[in-house]
Amino acid sequence: MMTNQTMAGLTLFCWGIAHIFPGISTVSFSLMPFCGPNKIIQAFCTTMSLKSLVCVDTSRQYSLAFASAMFILYVPLAFIIFSYICIVISVLRMAKGQGRMKTFSTCATQGCIISIYYIPRFFVYVTPFIPNLTMTPDKSIATTVFYSLFPPVINPFIYCLRTKEIKQIFRRWLQKRKGVMPTKHGQIVAVTMSN
Numbered sequence: 001m002m003t004n005q006t007m008a009g010l011t012l013f014c015w016g017i018a019h020i021f022p023g024i025s026t027v028s029f030s031l032m033p034f035c036g037p038n039k040i041i042q043a044f045c046t047t048m049s050l051k052s053l054v055c056v057d058t059s060r061q062y063s064l065a066f067a068s069a070m071f072i073l074y075v076p077l078a079f080i081i082f083s084y085i086c087i088v089i090s091v092l093r094m095a096k097g098q099g100r101m102k103t104f105s106t107c108a109t110q111g112c113i114i115s116i117y118y119i120p121r122f123f124v125y126v127t128p129f130i131p132n133l134t135m136t137p138d139k140s141i142a143t144t145v146f147y148s149l150f151p152p153v154i155n156p157f158i159y160c161l162r163t164k165e166i167k168q169i170f171r172r173w174l175q176k177r178k179g180v181m182p183t184k185h186g187q188i189v190a191v192t193m194s195n
Contacts, residue, residue: 014076021068022047028061029054041137044144062128069125077118084111109158113151120147 025047035055042049047065051058084107091103120143127135135143160166 018072021072025061025065025068028064029058032056032058032061041141043141044148066125066129073118073121073125077114080114113155113158116154117147117151 029047029050032050032054033056034050034053037053040049040052047061051062054061087103087107091100094100094103123133124135124140124143124147127133127140
């Protein structure tokens, strides 16, 4: 089902959508009159940050920017959830319990990474619309940095440490660092580390 053409088409579609919606809100904000201070407390370039610089009512533009952000954020999440439901249904039809556990273990790890990305991002976007929920600029920046950097950084470690080969290499490296080296015949030989 997944051919190179399908993959290229899906990639172009995702890139197109990801640029069209922010582009619309950027253009609508750029046409606004600016008279506020020329400083924004933000670590990432977002059109929503420009709200404090605009002289006129920005509720329409802000709502448009928020709606496009939610669309870009949660339409892919809906596809992810749908694919996980399909995976769970397929796994439950499997006969072997070991295969089920391995698949559910992989899905649980992926679910954690997805949650780490989507939940904090949701709070950053929704905070201005909930009256009793406030987020200082520092907390907003810290949360944005967290969900932007942490999942991509931890992802390779999680998937690498799940494979047997990487586990064995890592185990050998740890044993070497501790001064214990396994031989080919399964015997353990003490090794002294010199500087």
